[in-house]
Amino acid sequence: MLKYTSKRILYMIFVFSIMSVILFSLYDMIPGDPARAEVETLKELLKPDEYQRAYEQARERLGLNDPTHIRYGKWVKGLLKGDLGMSAVHKQPVAKIIGTPLKNTIFINIFAVIIGLGITIPLGIYCAIKKNSTFDKAVQVLTIVGYSIPVFIFALLFIYLFAVKLGWFPVSGMATPNFKGTEWQAFLDKLKYLVLPLGVMTIGSLGGITRYVRAAMADALTMDYIKTARAKGLKEKVVIFSHAWRNALLPVVTLLIGWFMSIFYGSLIIERMFALNGLGKLLIDSLNNQDYPVVMAIQLFYIVIALTGNLITDLSYGIVDPRVRVNK
Amino acid sequence: MMKKSIIFLLILTLVLSAFLVGCKPKDDQPVDTPGTGDVTPTDDPADVSDVPTEPTGQITIGNTTELSGDWVPYWTNNAADYDVYNFITGQATVDMTFEGEYLVNETTVKSYDVTENADGSKTYTWTINDGLVYADGSPITALDYVTSVMLWSSNQVQSTGAKASYGYYLTGYGAFNKGESKVFSGVRLIDDKTFSVTMAAEYLPYFYELPNVSVGPTKLSFWTDETVTIKDDGEGAYFSDNFTAEAYQDRWNVARYEAATFPASGAYKLVSFDTSAEIAVMEVNENYPGDYTGKKPLVKTVIYKRVTAETALDELSTGQVDILSQMASGDEINAGLDLVDKGGFSYTSYPRAGYGKLVFQCDFGPTQFVEVRQAVAHLLDRNDFAKAFTGGFGTVVNGPYGESMWFYQENKATFNEKLNPYPYSLDSAVKVLEEGGWVLDASGNPYKEGIRHKKLADGTIMPLSIEWASSENNAVSDLLVVKLQENPDLAAAGIAINQTVMTFTELLNYMYRDASVDAKYGVPTYGMYNLATNYTPIYDPTTTFTTDPEMVKAGYNTNFLLNKDLESKAKAIPLTDPSDRAGFLTKFADYVVLWNELLPDLPLYSNLYHDFYNEKLKDYAKNPLIRIDKAILYSYVTE
Numbered sequence: 001m002l003k004y005t006s007k008r009i010l011y012m013i014f015v016f017s018i019m020s021v022i023l024f025s026l027y028d029m030i031p032g033d034p035a036r037a038e039v040e041t042l043k044e045l046l047k048p049d050e051y052q053r054a055y056e057q058a059r060e061r062l063g064l065n066d067p068t069h070i071r072y073g074k075w076v077k078g079l080l081k082g083d084l085g086m087s088a089v090h091k092q093p094v095a096k097i098i099g100t101p102l103k104n105t106i107f108i109n110i111f112a113v114i115i116g117l118g119i120t121i122p123l124g125i126y127c128a129i130k131k132n133s134t135f136d137k138a139v140q141v142l143t144i145v146g147y148s149i150p151v152f153i154f155a156l157l158f159i160y161l162f163a164v165k166l167g168w169f170p171v172s173g174m175a176t177p178n179f180k181g182t183e184w185q186a187f188l189d190k191l192k193y194l195v196l197p198l199g200v201m202t203i204g205s206l207g208g209i210t211r212y213v214r215a216a217m218a219d220a221l222t223m224d225y226i227k228t229a230r231a232k233g234l235k236e237k238v239v240i241f242s243h244a245w246r247n248a249l250l251p252v253v254t255l256l257i258g259w260f261m262s263i264f265y266g267s268l269i270i271e272r273m274f275a276l277n278g279l280g281k282l283l284i285d286s287l288n289n290q291d292y293p294v295v296m297a298i299q300l301f302y303i304v305i306a307l308t309g310n311l312i313t314d315l316s317y318g319i320v321d322p323r324v325r326v327n328k
Numbered sequence: 329m330m331k332k333s334i335i336f337l338l339i340l341t342l343v344l345s346a347f348l349v350g351c352k353p354k355d356d357q358p359v360d361t362p363g364t365g366d367v368t369p370t371d372d373p374a375d376v377s378d379v380p381t382e383p384t385g386q387i388t389i390g391n392t393t394e395l396s397g398d399w400v401p402y403w404t405n406n407a408a409d410y411d412v413y414n415f416i417t418g419q420a421t422v423d424m425t426f427e428g429e430y431l432v433n434e435t436t437v438k439s440y441d442v443t444e445n446a447d448g449s450k451t452y453t454w455t456i457n458d459g460l461v462y463a464d465g466s467p468i469t470a471l472d473y474v475t476s477v478m479l480w481s482s483n484q485v486q487s488t489g490a491k492a493s494y495g496y497y498l499t500g501y502g503a504f505n506k507g508e509s510k511v512f513s514g515v516r517l518i519d520d521k522t523f524s525v526t527m528a529a530e531y532l533p534y535f536y537e538l539p540n541v542s543v544g545p546t547k548l549s550f551w552t553d554e555t556v557t558i559k560d561d562g563e564g565a566y567f568s569d570n571f572t573a574e575a576y577q578d579r580w581n582v583a584r585y586e587a588a589t590f591p592a593s594g595a596y597k598l599v600s601f602d603t604s605a606e607i608a609v610m611e612v613n614e615n616y617p618g619d620y621t622g623k624k625p626l627v628k629t630v631i632y633k634r635v636t637a638e639t640a641l642d643e644l645s646t647g648q649v650d651i652l653s654q655m656a657s658g659d660e661i662n663a664g665l666d667l668v669d670k671g672g673f674s675y676t677s678y679p680r681a682g683y684g685k686l687v688f689q690c691d692f693g694p695t696q697f698v699e700v701r702q703a704v705a706h707l708l709d710r711n712d713f714a715k716a717f718t719g720g721f722g723t724v725v726n727g728p729y730g731e732s733m734w735f736y737q738e739n740k741a742t743f744n745e746k747l748n749p750y751p752y753s754l755d756s757a758v759k760v761l762e763e764g765g766w767v768l769d770a771s772g773n774p775y776k777e778g779i780r781h782k783k784l785a786d787g788t789i790m791p792l793s794i795e796w797a798s799s800e801n802n803a804v805s806d807l808l809v810v811k812l813q814e815n816p817d818l819a820a821a822g823i824a825i826n827q828t829v830m831t832f833t834e835l836l837n838y839m840y841r842d843a844s845v846d847a848k849y850g851v852p853t854y855g856m857y858n859l860a861t862n863y864t865p866i867y868d869p870t871t872t873f874t875t876d877p878e879m880v881k882a883g884y885n886t887n888f889l890l891n892k893d894l895e896s897k898a899k900a901i902p903l904t905d906p907s908d909r910a911g912f913l914t915k916f917a918d919y920v921v922l923w924n925e926l927l928p929d930l931p932l933y934s935n936l937y938h939d940f941y942n943e944k945l946k947d948y949a950k951n952p953l954i955r956i957d958k959a960i961l962y963s964y965v966t967e
Contacts, residue, residue: 032833033845038489041405044871045493048882050502061489090396091403091489092581100603156638164642171642174605177388177631275636277604285394290833 005315012307019303020079024072027292034088034290035059062088079300085293089286094297098282101266104174105278108194109263112201116259120206124213128248129240131218139210147207154200155273162196169196172275197274201267205259212255216248223247249320254313261309265302378946378966383612383628385965387945389956390635390649395606397585399598402480402490412608412632414957418594419468421454422542423620427734428865428953430538433620436460438521448529449499449514452541455522462547463597463613470523472545474558474565477515477525479546483507484573488580497540499528500564513564535904535912536866547591551583552576595625595961606634619961626964627945641667641940650942653956656680656935658719664940674948676939679723681730681952682862683934684804687839688855690928691888694792695855697782699764700823701927704794704856705750706757707821708812714933717807721936726750727920730863730934732952739917746917747924754817761821766792780822793824797839797854799832804858804932828854840883852888858932865953869898869919873928887928894922 035058084094127136163171266280286294393408423433441453460468480494498514514526557568587601596610610630643649688695714722726747729736766780780792798805813825843850871884897919948963
């Protein structure tokens with residue numbers, strides 16, 4: 001197991017290195033001149049020689065005069081030291097810029113995942129047990145509807161209904177301006193602002209996982225060992241949760257771990273609609289502003305998350321299903 | 329069973345569709361309003377008895393721009409952060425009226441003296457009033473004014489990526505900024521209350537002299553520590569030797585984001601900034617002496633928060649924000665006007681100080697010929713275009729100005745008489761093309777149909793085919809395709825326009841002919857671009873049509889229109905004595921008339937901005953020249 005894990009980590013490092021080269025080369029090929037963008041506003045003010053000097057200074061400071069491989073080397077060297085570079089737009093270290101949006105995204109998505117799993121797993125299991133009942137069919141229809149309607153439609157509907165018409169929740173944002181109260185009250189205030197985005201995120205994610213859990217569980221319930229377990233006189237709860245669910249978990253585990261890993265991803269649509277300062281919004285804003293140091297840092301982070309997710313998924317298979325346990 | 333499920337699904341879809349339709353605004357038709365350029369407050373004049381004597385109430389400003397917390401505008405230049413910066417900074421030596429004219433701020437300045445020096449430079453010696461203090465009660469002295477010029481002109485801050493051009497027009501700036509001289513000769517620290525700045529001879533006369541010698545206070549110890557000083561031994565001001573980028577770069581990176589401890593000198597002080605929620609809370613600065621009229625704020629708390637464009641009006645309607653400024657799209661404005669109709673809200677409208685435009689490059693291809701540019705102008709119904717693009721909330725201008733500018737307003741009669749509005753006309757387009765020699769076909773025979781051609785001086789025949797560069801995901805470009813490129817009259821006139829869609833950065837590379845990025849950009853390729861421009865209260869087109877080869881090469885003249893007459897007329901405008909208002913008006917008119925004939929750009933639309941606000945806010949007036957901090961300073965809240 002240890003050997004397998006070590007090999008996988010080495011493989012991750014290799015893939016990460018290749019991806020970093022690809023990423024760096026791709027953004028390097030995009031036409032644009034960050035130095036010119038930086039000094040552009042000075043053009044109307046400065047004389048040509050002064051403008052040229054400011055431009056050259058900016059090129060030197062941003063390292064644009066070096067050949068690509070030298071710049072890549074410097075970038076990687078920085079990465080190894082935890083230096084993600086400087087944001088061309090914010091004129092701040094990228095690590096500092098990413099901090100707050102990442103924290104916000106994790107904070108929001110932890111709730112979203114807990115609520116989502118809390119609903120979808122029991123619902124999927126129940127639907128599989130009560131397969132073809134009226135309740136099951138209703139859930140099937142609703143999950144298809146939830147799955148098919150774009151998330152921004154739900155966002156607009158929720159805002160219109162619960163914020164504008166009923167006035168129960170704020171339209172957007174993350175806190176009441178100038179809020180005065182204890183830390184606990186401030187936390188509750190924050191939660192009040194998160195109800196609508198969390199509601200939309202949950203609705204948007206219910207369909208897929210519920211149907212997946214239901215399908216896996218329904219398959220498991222038709223297996224011979226379930227019939228055997230029932231024939232042995234085991235309690236239905238034991239049959240479902242100890243025998244069927246454990247076997248149904250194998251195909252579901254990839255999905256569940258993927259969903260857990262999504263705690264670190266931001267959602268552009270939700271963050272934009274509800275004015276949440278999250279990672280998804282930062283990524284799009286940085287792409288629009290051609291702030292590539294920030295874009296590359298976020299995308300590298302996503303690569304790390306994806307690789308880690310894959311490793312955890314593979315290791316989990318061994319835990320969930322002894323048949324695929326790795327001992328080498 | 330299957331059938332029942334399908335029926336159930338259909339019913340559910342119908343119910344959802346009905347719900348969605350029900351959520352749509354009742355009226356999607358744009359309301360056409362005349363673009364008079366007048367400020368149009370819809371609320372009744374406020375009852376004088378309502379006006380509070382002390383600051384009271386709270387107002388929340390919503391803005392769709394990101395609020396990063398990087399307050400000072402020297403590193404980054406975010407519009408929302410800059411709004412907050414303007415709320416918390418003030419007490420400068422020069423202020424601006426609502427009409428965009430500059431004057432000495434006598435609330436701050438006790439006396440001042442203007443000396444014309446033998447070398448042609450001009451020295452403004454400012455003596456500040458007694459008792460000026462920051463929000464925290466610490467005194468404001470002449471050192472704080474000198475600090476602004478010195479710090480924000482220094483090579484030290486510039487080396488960290490900051491813009492350091494505060495004292496650009498002052499003598500000695502170049503040497504000081506480059507680090508060649510530790511002394512800034514154009515800045516003098518005379519005593520605790522007196523300092524002077526000297527405007528360099530090369531920039532005089534200059535109509536906008538006052539804003540260039542305007543200085544506000546900056547607390548040196550906040551940006552460095554108590555050990556750094558500024559001295560003056562008679563040759564100019566200079567920093568103590570311990571002032572280095574290495575020593576203070578970390579401090580600058582913290583100070584520029586400070587909230588509660590930021591040394592406020594303006595009408596408001598920052599109380600807090602929530603980075604996660606992007607909310608800045610500001611309270612009245614009790615120590616603010618007022619603007620040039622002595623006006624002090626009457627709104628106690630101002631909150632500035634980021635909102636999203638899609639739900640901004642919902643925020644207004646639910647009371648989560650009180651002001652939405654510069655709404656420009658027809659949908660937003662119509663939704664805002666619906667709110668006003670329902671009651672509880674007001675609005676103010678004013679024209680933008682700028683416009684969307686077609687930029688022509690005038691040194692190659694068909695667009696080098698003025699007749700072609702004029703023909704294109706005749707083949708685009710600009711009134712129709714502006715109406716379609718702005719949803720009816722826009723106007724069309726015929727020259728390089730915004731409708732709100734005083735020098736346009738006061739020249740309006742002249743312009744009505746002398747400017748060509750290029751009315752939509754296929755006949756006029758054909759006529760100017762024929763006058764311009766576009767009378768041949770591809771074989772050199774007299775033109776009958778297809779694309780027109782012209783025989784050039786070197787004997788070659790040029791087709792009237794314009795290459796147009798447009799940026800991706802651009803609504804103006806999409807509308808230009810329909811209203812211009814695919815207009816049958818364009819083909820009937822014998823003109824072809826070929827669109828190439830690209831990223832905005834690439835478009836700029838082509839427009840600036842920036843061969844340093846890639847040699848291909850250095851080759852003139854596109855004759856037409858669509859962009860937009862905005863003006864500040866300082867109208868200075870000195871370099872816009874420069875014919876200096878070095879400046880042209882550096883991308884100053886993006887039209888590449890090398891016309892000595894236009895250049896001299898453009899340069900003449902700001903080279904006017906500040907007291908010669910009539911001279912400025914005449915020079916501006918001369919420039920605009922020639923510009924309108926040569927047509928380096930074709931203005932397409934100028935938005936009519938709308939500010940929507942809660943009726944609790946009274947006396948709120950806005951125009952494109954003043955900032956929101958000024959509008960709030962003259963407002964108050966009734967609750």
